[in-house]
Amino acid sequence: MRIEAVQGDITSQDVDAIVNAANSSLMGGGGVDGAIHRAAGPGLLEECMELRRTELPDGLPVGQSVPTAGHDLPARWVIHTVGPNRHRGETDPALLAACFTSALDVADAVSARTVAFPAISAGVYGWDPAEVARVAVDAVRGWSGDVELVRFVLFGEDVLRAFTFALDDAA
Template structure:
């Protein structure tokens, strides 16, 4: 079974195969985690995102879906972009949020990643309570790892949190 952990830190510095970007549907950078990842990754990440928009995602990435790009100058090999639901826009369905975590792990597995770092998707500017995100994220990751079985390839899932409160919320969700 894969290891699931929570740490306080900067997701852009994680030495994992893939980091998950809490992106907006445009995939062209933004604020919060998205802006930090784009800034740290450098111009190659934006170029790959622009190419996705030009080709396979002309209308942007839908909420709850995920797509991978290279990671530019980051330590990770891939960035998996997922669009969380925006509570301020009435996107309050927990299944949409859970889908971000499940689809990101499915995409990670498809590109061959064995270690993945997640932020608290939708817990920032998108208005979700970090405790709710923690509960939904941990349940979704556990379910996806269980469903993938031993042959799934994901060995480590790390939640990289931006605040002590978010870390506390994720630690509580991870407790047996």
């Protein structure tokens, strides 16, 4: 599997699936979650509401992932995962790693071969970008399946530096 880190807008990535750093309600929010919902159009919210009515009445648990269609996005799939919130005491790196591996499991299940990830839990969820980068790179490198490309699409230069360092350090 090829792994790369780029600075950019995850909603414009030409990949099979993008990963959404969702909140457990799946109803959209700020940051990456809000940007994905806006770019995907109203069909994404409708599909998420249906998931809440049927499969996930209590919301999506931390560390788990679920797919939806990409709707108006270039990506065919959006894989929603809920990162741990450090401000709520969710500080176990294994929970964070599960976000990456469960999203890859879902990508594999829907036959997505190229996947773009944001820096899950960095930012408003309080995790240090360098720690997120280490956990993410280790989780992706330790995962086995048919995904051919993982692209970390990062918003700021500081987060890009953290992921570049983690990729170089793990090589």
